[in-house]
Amino acid sequence: MRPRKYAEVSWIVQDISDKAKEDEIELTKNEARSLLASIEARLEDVMISAGWSVIQNALTEFQLSRRPQPLTQPRSTEFGRLPAKT
DSSP: OOOOOOOOOOOOHHHHHHHHHHTTOOOOHHHHHHHHHHHHHHHHHHHHHHHHHHHHHHHHHHHHHHSOOOOOOOOEETTEEOOOOO
């Protein structure tokens, strides 16, 4: 059985054409295809790097959420401790 894949991303020529149009850049389908082909490796590297950053942040948050919570400390201000409530 194949392992499940998570969060796949891909780009098509129409994505480049739509973005160019949105940015008011004239671009033919062939130019969009060439542009996408020329940045394919860079796109892959950046998407992988961003994915690992998200995974690392999630692991850090997970680890922090499993730590025992500290006992309640007396309240304090930047000028020192507040008087104890009676």
